[in-house]
Amino acid sequence: MVELRSEAIVLRVVDFGESDRILHMLTPCSGRITAMARGAKRSRRRFSGALDLFHYVSFQGVRSGTSSMLRLEQASLLDDFSGLRTELSRFGFGCHFLEMADRLVPEGMAAPDAQPLFDYALSVLQLVESKTIDLRWYILLQLHSLKAFGLSPLFHRCVRCGREDKLPGSAGPVEGKIAFHVGEGGVVCPDCRRGQEGFLLVHAGTLRSLEQGMSLSLDQLHRLRLGGEVLEEAKEIIERFQHFHLGLELKTESFLEEILSPARRSIA
Ligand SMILES: [Zn+2]
DSSP states (O other): OOOEEEEEEEEEEEEEEEEEEEEEEEEEETEEEEEEETTTTOHHHHHTOOOTOEEEEEEEEETTTTTSEEEEEEEEEEEEOOOGGHHHHHHHHHHHHHHHHHHHSSSSSHHHHHHHHHHHHHHHHHHTTOOOOOOEEEEEEEHHHHHHHHHOOSSSSSSOOOSSSSSSTSSOOOEEEEETTTTTTTEEEOOOOOOHHOOOOEEEHHHHHHHHHSSSSSGGGGGOOOEEEEEEEHHHHHHHHHHHHHHHOOOOHHHHHHHHHHHHHHOO
16 A cells, blocks of 8 residues: 655546546646545545645545555645636636647656646636636647646758758748648758658748747747737647647647637627
């Protein structure tokens, strides 16, 4: 038996049987963990309403033998991020972010790797809690999060030959279009793509903006302005990149799509 005391963000909750809950949680000590909370729906003494989506909790649990599932003994709430539930776009992006973390953060991470991811997730939830998430914020946060979770598209140099100077516009303000290969996860210079098809053609300015977005910290993201055409191009790149490299469409994507759609934006 190994006892574990730590903090966690609740990523996913599944009711199990009459009163139990299975949880996926992001922890600073070992990344994602799966936990069983026996009697979670009945015991306010042990769990005091802590085991819900978005909740930042401190917990105590026990792992026995070779089981990968933690038995949760007790949990208390540190922050419920209630602001995420007061506005639809915040709630939508919050759910989307938790689903990404649930898919992309592995179990059994070493603490030095898990701690920065945990801190990052807390910072994103804190930021989103005070924002209305429009298409621009969605693009910026989505790209930033993918990078934090280890999935970075390559925008500033050719993914095949590695050269920056071969990309159109690299030597000056030429606004040419650059080929982006979704499967290879990056841009491809004209020499390397010669005679081949199957690329997304994207304005150099869009790629520069996305590269800049990935290099800024969360606190600095608000500085980056993205115009209409850049947003549409960026959205297509990021969505196709994510579908290919995750191998699926996240469940929260269509929900977010609905919230961020032009029809809804014009009503708002
Ligand atoms: Zn090349």
